[in-house]
Amino acid sequence: MDLFSIDEQVGTGLILWHPKGVIIRNQIRDYWxxxxxxxxxxxVCTPHIARQKLWETSGHLDHYKQNMYRFTKDGESYVVKPMNCPFHIQIYKTKPRSYKELPIRYAEWGTxxxxxxxxxxxxxxRVRGFTQDDAHIFCTPDQVEGEVQKLLGFAQQMLxxxxxxxxxxxxxxxxPQQPQEYMGSERKWKTAQKALAEALKxxxxxxxxxxxxxxFYGPKIDLNIVDAADREWQCTTIQFDFNLPKRFKIQYIGADGREHEVVMIHRAMLGAIERFVAIIIEHCKGNLPVWLAPTQVVVLPLTNDQLSFAEKVHQELLNRAVRSELDGDTSTISYRIRQAELQKTPYMAICGKKEASLGKVSVRKHGAGNIGLMTVEELVHKLTNENN
Ligand SMILES: [Zn+2]
Incomplete structure (x- = not known):
């Protein structure tokens, strides 16, 4: 489908997204x-590297060292970020926060x-460089249950x-037999676990x-989506964190005028976008829904005589924000239809002599064949309906 490649010289586990792959990514991101x-x-938007100090505070340097890319420049040690959390925390901490401002929810399409x-x-x-649809929620203990419920509803709607x-x-x-293995008080664990269980119910x-x-730092919910072939894929995670609020001293001023430790929840809905795109493609066997398809319509002139009519149709589709492609190749129409079928393009607009004289196109739908003559306007209308 010409969506991506991996190159030995670039490095294993590092994805080169091709133009058509980027359309899918961007469609997902715009919606998201x-x-x-x-x-x-x-x-929010945060940098790809940060000083090692930040990762010392977060504890990543102690516990996650073998998975981090690190380098030293001008005597200063840096880490290429394996996570976005510490950055979101630092944004939260740029000013004192009142309970009235909470919950604060920071989201980032973070690589x-x-x-x-x-x-x-x-x-x-499974890759080494990937983009997470990441977010962190900072809230008060009273807000936890409502937040988790909202998160589950949001995940369902998004999936x-x-x-x-x-x-x-x-x-x-x-x-419960090994309380010493976990961070955070018994009360915190109880509240969090209850909130997660209640929200699921x-x-x-x-x-x-x-x-x-x-x-060790908190309970979590994972949602595994089940695809068309009955395979399970872990996507959504809602993870409590009793560790980072302590390490970074993340607080808010309560109604009592005192400082309290904030409750922090990490969450991703789709997980790694690279992996999510792979799951979607597997799920629909490459037949992407119209809103995600890199090319929505291929315009096919029957012969060279209809090329200028086909160009007009193509341009009109582009003007109407339809992702159109013109295949004016001189090979036979049956060959070009076959190519578009292989590419799993949702629609073909065939421009023959009759079509040109009527100012219409013959529309073929992927998997359904010919669905009749339409004006460009009618085709755009059809696509718009399917897009929504
Ligand atoms: Zn996080």
Whole structure:
């Protein structure tokens, strides 16, 4: 489909996105940004590198060292970011925050680098450089339950847009026999685990509790989407963090005028975009929905005599923001139709002699064949309906 490549000279696990792949990425991102703004998130943008000091504070240097790309320049040590969290925390901390401002939700389409072992790398599924649809929520303990419920609803709505409506939910909790293995007070764990479980119940999402599977710094929910071939893919994660608020002293001023530690939730809806694109392609077997298809319409003149009419049709489609391609190649029409079928382009607009004289095109739909004569206007209308 000419979406991406991986090049030995560039490095394994590093994706080169081709023009058509970028269209898919950008379509996802535009949708993602719009929905996040509607749902009360603020978009932020943070650098790809930061001083090593930041990662000392976050604890990554101690616990995540082998996965980080590090370098020294002019005597100063830097880390190529494996995560976006510390940056969002530093934005939060640029001024004192009142409880009245909370929750604060920062979202970023953030590109991170992790040095995964080369044996584990696999196409778009497992890479070293990838973009997370990341967000961090800073809230008060009272807001936790409402936030988690909102998050689950938001995840369901977002995944449905990509035609994923089936998922399994996993709630990772701490092992009550080993409290010393975990950070944060018993009360915090109880509140967080209850909020996660209640939210799953309120959204009618059956779940499996994974006792003892929580990481040391907080419980989490994972949603695994089930694709058309019944395979499960982990995408959405909602993760509590009792560690970073301590390490970075992230606080807010409560109604009592005192400083309180903020509750921090990390979350990704789609996960790594590279992987998510691979999952979508697998799910729809390459037949992307019209809104994601890099080329929505291929315009095909029957012979060279209809080339100028076809050019006009193509330009009109472009003017109407339809992603159109003109295939004016001299090969036979059946060959070009076959090519468009192989590319899984949703629509073809065939321009023959009759069509040109009527000022219409013969429309073929991928997988359905000929669906009749239409004006460009009618075709645009059809595409717009499918887009929404
Ligand atoms: Zn995070």
């Amino acid at each position: 940004e719009r929905e996040h703004q509607k749902n009360g998130y603020q978009l 991170v680098y992790r040095c995964e072992r080369s044996g584990t790398l696999h196409g778009l599924m 449905a847009r990509f035609e994923f409506t089936e998922y399994t939910a996993h709630l990772s909790t701490r092992d 309120k959204r009618n999402m059956p779940y499996t509790e994974m006792l003892g599977e929580a990481v």
